[in-house]
Amino acid sequence: MKKFLVTGSTGVTGAPTVRFLLENGHKVVAFVHREDDRSKALMELGAEIVLGDMLKIEDVRGAMKGVEAAYLCYPLTQGAVEATAIFAQAAAENDVKQIVYMSHRQSRQHARSPATMNHWLSEQILDRSGVPTAHLRVNFFSEWVLYTAAEIRAGRYLTPFDPESRFVPIAAVDIARVIVKILENPDAFGSKVITVTGSREVSHIELAGILATTLGKEVRFEQVTPDEFVKILGWDGDPSYAMHFKAIKVDQQEQLLVGVDNSAAEIAGQPLTTPEQFIEQHRHLLA
Template identity: 40%
Template sequence: MEKPKILITGATGSTGAPSVEILLKKEFEVRALVHKEDARSARLKELGAEIFVGDMQNLDDVRLAWKGAKRGYFCYPLSPDLLDVTVIFAQAAKEAGAEFIVNMSQKQVSSTSKSPATIRHFLSEEVFKWTGIPTTDLRPTFFAEWFLYVSNQIKAGKLQMSFPGDAKHAPVAGEDLARTVGSILANPDQHVGKIYQLFGPEMLSYTEIAKIISKILGKDILYEQVSVQEMSDSIGLGSYDHFKNHVASTQSDNIFGTPNFNNTIEEITGMRPMTFADFIEKNRPAFTV
């Protein structure tokens, strides 16, 4: 039986790129939707992916991206455009006769979320339901990649974020999420209609996270809680209200509440996700001068 072609959006990102690689290894034809050609897309092309350059806000582009594909992965950055892009992707998928979609959502999604970003994810999940296309929604906690955003702080010997030092979550690496995406897209039948909360392998407070980073890098790094504005300024997003409003709402939206841990990634993929220490070690160059 011929395997269906799979469309991957966000194909050069932290979950998209490894999803492409995983599916290619499983001998699927993969079309990688990218915003522009660069070294990252060139690498995917070398691995065997079909590269499609297009704008996810353009219906004609997304229609062409879906042409001939039957399964797809939807992933879009934290943006006020999320809902528009979801509708475009869903409409193009429906026109193409898509048989299955994996949707990257958020852990704290609910109809009463305070974050405008999280509400958009709630509505996006509803849009995919309305299409009638079988869909699996993934709701991960904070990505471990958040700490790459503050790598300049860590290089300077500090870790400043807007969350309480004793707030705990189980950070999950993008590549572990990608293995989950790839496993589901390759064999979707048992996952249709499911919503999966996804976590890393250990619950850690921000104080504990700072200690782990200190141990791996061999230098003292203390965690300090700062304001949302200070945190946003430190990563170059000080004027991006959508991001600031989202971060300010994460605690009230239950990002640190239940459910806060499970073994779903291992159950789906057969592999335990990497520890936070392993993530820091693997990305050591990003945290060193």
């Protein structure tokens, strides 16, 4: 039995990571910034809940004690680089054998999105920490369609991106399977960059058609500006989101999110969730 730390533990990748690790017989420290029904559910599964702030080093040090390996996931909002530095320092102090870091597929030293640049800078910090780190450069989540579930129920696939822009969506549960494999087998991974995509490339207008066919209803494609998009989602209180979507729109135009990579399926050891399967699994939210 090993002990693992999972940040973002109530999120779409963190929660299934906690669940899979517990199912495999491990101890899991689930780091949360507030207690709610989601953290209660993890506690009921057997996770140790640690309430803290990732920007406070003593909180992270406390959570890291006795941990074999750790998953680092930080939101698009400000503070990512500082949180990573704190996390890396705490991991080094506790002789952690492996970090798995959630990054962006288009992470690069000249990234136009501040959030993506923060991911690239965080990768550099982790690589210099002395703790082996697997950087997961992830494509769009399949959960993208759930952000606008209400609009899809109303018959429109709403996006700030161009109709022909292409990407390779991957379900968060499949990402979690990759995370677990790396955490459990640090000697097989160590320090490396892993491109994480789904098994099928689509355009946004094609995804609208897949939604319509799978749900058996009309779903029309509708493009709005990034500013309009974040306002519809209720995220306009934080300018980070609009800035990121504006940059990602250009990244897609430059085809930085195209191309299927088989690494996720190979590491997970099973077929990945298709767009149709994901939509069917979430029919109750989308139909």
